[in-house]
Amino acid sequence: MPRSQAVALALLVAFIAAAPFFLFPVYVMKVLCFALYACAFNLLLGYAGLLSFGHAAYFGMGSYLSAHAAKVWGLTPELAIITGGLTATVLGAAFGWLAIRRQGIYFAMITLALAQMVYFFCVQAPFTGGEDGIQAVPRGALFGVLDLTPDFTLYWVVAAIFLAGFLFLYRVVHSPFGQVLKAIRDNEPRAISLGYRSDDYKLLAFVLSAAIAGIAGGTKAIVFQIATLTDVNWPMSGEAVLMTLLGGIGTMFGPVVGAFIIVTLQAELAQFGAWVTVIQGVIFVACVLAFRRGVIGELQQAIRRPL
Numbered sequence: 001m002p003r004s005q006a007v008a009l010a011l012l013v014a015f016i017a018a019a020p021f022f023l024f025p026v027y028v029m030k031v032l033c034f035a036l037y038a039c040a041f042n043l044l045l046g047y048a049g050l051l052s053f054g055h056a057a058y059f060g061m062g063s064y065l066s067a068h069a070a071k072v073w074g075l076t077p078e079l080a081i082i083t084g085g086l087t088a089t090v091l092g093a094a095f096g097w098l099a100i101r102r103q104g105i106y107f108a109m110i111t112l113a114l115a116q117m118v119y120f121f122c123v124q125a126p127f128t129g130g131e132d133g134i135q136a137v138p139r140g141a142l143f144g145v146l147d148l149t150p151d152f153t154l155y156w157v158v159a160a161i162f163l164a165g166f167l168f169l170y171r172v173v174h175s176p177f178g179q180v181l182k183a184i185r186d187n188e189p190r191a192i193s194l195g196y197r198s199d200d201y202k203l204l205a206f207v208l209s210a211a212i213a214g215i216a217g218g219t220k221a222i223v224f225q226i227a228t229l230t231d232v233n234w235p236m237s238g239e240a241v242l243m244t245l246l247g248g249i250g251t252m253f254g255p256v257v258g259a260f261i262i263v264t265l266q267a268e269l270a271q272f273g274a275w276v277t278v279i280q281g282v283i284f285v286a287c288v289l290a291f292r293r294g295v296i297g298e299l300q301q302a303i304r305r306p307l
């Protein structure tokens with residue numbers, strides 16, 4: 001790990017360790033859940049060059065299945081979250097197999113269409129609760145031993161899940177597999193000419209991204225004890241794009257910073273109601289026009305060190 005990234009990781013761990021003593025644990029848990037979701041999306045966009053407009057399908061279904069598993073099946077929280085992750089993995093494999101056959105805007109539109117199919121399925125499916133969602137999801141006890149009802153206790157579990165997911169994605173990006181993904185992103189015809197089966201690599205990246213997004217959604221459902229249509233609707237896909245763009249596409253720490261900014265804005269501007277979306281749109285436009293590399297992307301360019 002380059003020194004700049006090691007320092008950034010140390011600062012991130014220090015922030016996570018100190019945050020619950022200065023900030024509301026539920027607020028920080030929300031940041032961590034969405035940061036993991038944005039990191040999962042960044043694997044697909046930043047390193048594979050695939051723009052998905054349908055990542056809410058995996059985040060939302062992970063949320064629904066984790067909530068259902070915890071409340072109806074009575075599974076412990078770790079098994080409920082794994083159930084959500086496995087559901088998103090299967091869904092990602094099926095949708096990815098269909099979507100990667102196209103490129104560019106066609107790929108993006110196919111992912112959006114498939115995600116909307118999932119949304120309308122969730123509207124009608126009996127187990128989702130329709131517009132009411134799945135409410136009163138029990139937090140349960142980790143491994144049947146550690147009671148996660150207190151926010152402070154649950155916080156450390158969420159922090160561990162985030163760090164495990166983040167480090168896993170870091171390892172994927174910096175593995176030979178990740179290097180091939182970057183080659184496909186930069187020049188797919190040349191990568192194919194070197195003997196790499198680009199569709200197989202893109203499909204695997206798609207599945208990994210969906211799986212991590214599902215785990216993030218499942219964790220969020222356990223934290224807030226609810227899974228709703230908001231989790232699977234198309235604006236949730238837009239939030240992943242915005243967080244990644246604002247933080248810095250193709251950087252490891254960019255999506256984390258982007259998620260922190262967006263969640264903070266939503267919390268601070270909640271009093272303005274629907275205008276929050278308008279403000280987010282203005283930020284999106286300003287980001288595209290003023291600093292196209294994002295916050296961490298611009299910082300990375302300034303210090304000339306990878307972040």
